[in-house]
Amino acid sequence: MTDTSTTAKPVFRDLQADDPDPEATEIESMCMNCGENGITKLLLTKIPFYKEIILMSFECEHCGYKNNEIQSGDKIQEKGCLLKCTISTAKDLNRQVIKSDYATIKIPELDFEIPPQSKKGEITNVEGILGRVIAGLEQDQPARKAMDPESAEKIDAFIQLLVATKNLKNPFTIVLDDPSGNSYIENLNAPQVDPALSESHFARNKEQNHLVGIYEEELKQIAKEEEPEESEEDTAGPENLAEEVLHFGTNCPSCNAPCETNMKLTSIPYFKEVIIMATTCDACGRRTNEVKSGAGIGEKGVRITLRVTDPIDMSRDVLKSETCHLMIPELDFEVGPGTLGGKFTTLEGLLVAMRDQLTGTNPLVSGDSAPTQVKERMHEFNQKLSDIISSKVFGTRIIFDDPAGNSYLQNVYAPEDDPEMEVVHYERTFEHNEELGLNDMKVENYQEDDH
Template sequence: MSEAKEQLFNPIGDLVEKVAEDKRAEEDVTTNDDERPVQEIESLCMRCREQGVTRLMLTSIPYFREVIVMSFRCEHCGFSNNEIQSAGAIRPEGSVFTVRCLGREDLDRQVVKSPTCTVEIPEFELTIPPFRGQLTTLEGLLRDVITDLSDGQPLRRIENEAAYNKIQAIIEGCKEILADDEDEDEDAVGAVKRASQKDAPMKPFTIRLDDPAGNSFIEFHGNMSDARWNMRTYHRTREQNIILGLVNPDEEPEAPKAPADESAEPDLVGDDEIFVFPGTCSSCGHPSDTKVKKTSIPYFKDILIYATNCEKCGYRDNEVKSGSAISPQGKRITLKVEDREDLSRDVLKSETCGLAIPEIDLVLQSGTLGGRFTTLEGILDQIYEELSTKVFAAGDSRHNNDAFDTFLHKLKAVKNVEHPFTVILDDPLANSYLQNLYAPDPDPNMEISSYDRTWEQNEELGLNDMKLEGYEQDAANDASATNTEAPKV
């Protein structure tokens, strides 16, 4: 079965060579149609209702998976169309590919965009909704954006000038990245000008492919440690599963089962109950609820999970806070990461916790990223996303780009565990946690130490002015002094 699959889905480079050989030998009558890499099928043209030809090519994208490339052309009316479809099943998780384009060499990256994929360019505030599948490059994707948005611009200029100006700004931005001008005459002066534009620095931008089916892809340069390339996966929502046809929209989601023992219900209220606090979305200003749930981490303490989801604009946020008393001492957790299994450890990083990886000179101060309850792999992904997005978006950092590229390469190597490294969590309130895979026995790769907080740390946390004992007597004395003091006449 695997041999037959390999024969059907050969690498795209091998198919190109085979197509060239078939063209040279197309006059050979002994050529078998079943052995040709491109199959031709007569199809109905939906424009003129005559017979056209659809060409199918089954191929394999390196480091990706098998796809079917389809191209249709009608010789009667000249209509043509091409599309790409995945030849595999829908992936268990959705995927998000992000590329920071810093030079025009990034425009040559190959792109596989499935029909369920959404394309985003944050710098232009541009979102391309799911449409037909494509096999193209980043440059081809930008040229399609220019072509699609330019259609109808003269009419928009008359009917809605504000929309025209907004769309025209996106078109001009894409043309500036591509460094060409299709309206310029083909003369020597124009050629020299275009050559100088190609050599000019390109304005950095970010492109993101979000595919809930997991069947899209952007090529990386070299290997997966490419600092400008990033991939993450996520669990699909019920709405996304409905769109993909995996869930019946008329089927009601399963309600949580009631406890079998009704007498035990009062004891479970504290951990099972979800509290809802009405508030306002910080992104769009519409009413939005914040949900809070208390949960307990084994061998640690109780925590509170806060989650906000705005139904109007889609803004989401989550945070974790301690649900226990303030610890009398701080805690420092040191983990020696040796293989990818360590990346699956659960991590609770409180808002007062700092994180450091000495091998790559990474130091995050307290408060960075806020409170997070995730895995070690998840928090490294968040660090990479935050650093790459913030720094690449700042134009002033362009001159120091080589140094930051080097740092991101090191961070990518750490994410892929290409070499052992050390993770240090330092929390003065001892509200952070790193999973012990050998619990309740000690973890040989993890060291946990407690220390006394300094006066400066207590002052920063507001603990020096906090009195937990004897405050009732002080309050009574203050009230008595106030009552006995007689006003002067």
């Protein structure tokens, strides 16, 4: 039996000219030109600082027909993303935009929408989006004027409105609604907060899951049909889940190679139960951990403020839930809940993971596509953050604001109060409950029909 743990390789590998083993796959497929069988070659690769792609090359030896295509190989994120940006200056028009295959572009002021089916994924800027729309509408106008003058006149009026919008006659808002979570709008103030740009994450509904190719109910039914019958011996295990480590197969979030995730229910002293999931990939060496609350949403939100005054503070245990906002006022820095997900680590480990993710996941702030000015700001920010991590700077405040109340920072003086840490429990606002999905949740008499 072959040991897959030592032979597994990344599914998507970096695109390199000197790769000795690109691992192209050849399959026989029908030629759409002559009906005979030709050969399709598939290459799964990764463009540095961008994303995974699938290169397809077809050639038919019977009629000589050739065809080349590129498809996105992006992994679907756990949640979708909703990006909103106010465009009011020429600099805003030049913001870079990464639009995935599944993203919808909207301009609310014009009551205008570009559905995902009409345009494949692309890298462009705000001005480029408007320019393509104008060019597309103008292209068919001559024929439209001959066949339907009334509609052509209305479209001419809308084109003029688009041109005025492109010339910034009035500020407008561009919205990217992407259920796959793989779209970006450039943050001009990176790594600081951009006041003109907002980002939120949402759980996909059934229709959005189907759009990105996820069919949960169908997969559950297939798994149930294929699941072997369990004997009493198979089900006889520890009654207490806290004593058991569960294992299940998954794919590496970095290279997509098959790997294994370990999951365990554990209890944090002076806090609550949490579920810890850890994944190690033998193919690329990537290690990740994620934390989910085992006790649901708390009655109140929690805001934890720590002033770093000693190197030992970096060793404090931290549980940052997936609903937690992280702020460092001295760096004018804030990240939303979707940036790091849930993590259980030390304060040092959390800050290092945050630094690595900010400089490694968004192609608009790192790599070849990032402007020199942004790279310089990111380098300066990383240096300041590194000084905090290495305890060269003291007095920095690190704030965890979690409306779900599921985040925790170790009190090294427990059960006494920690003089350097302030913990405040607060009542959630309507906006907090809306973000957590509580406003639409019916928890009493839910079996009764509302009407």
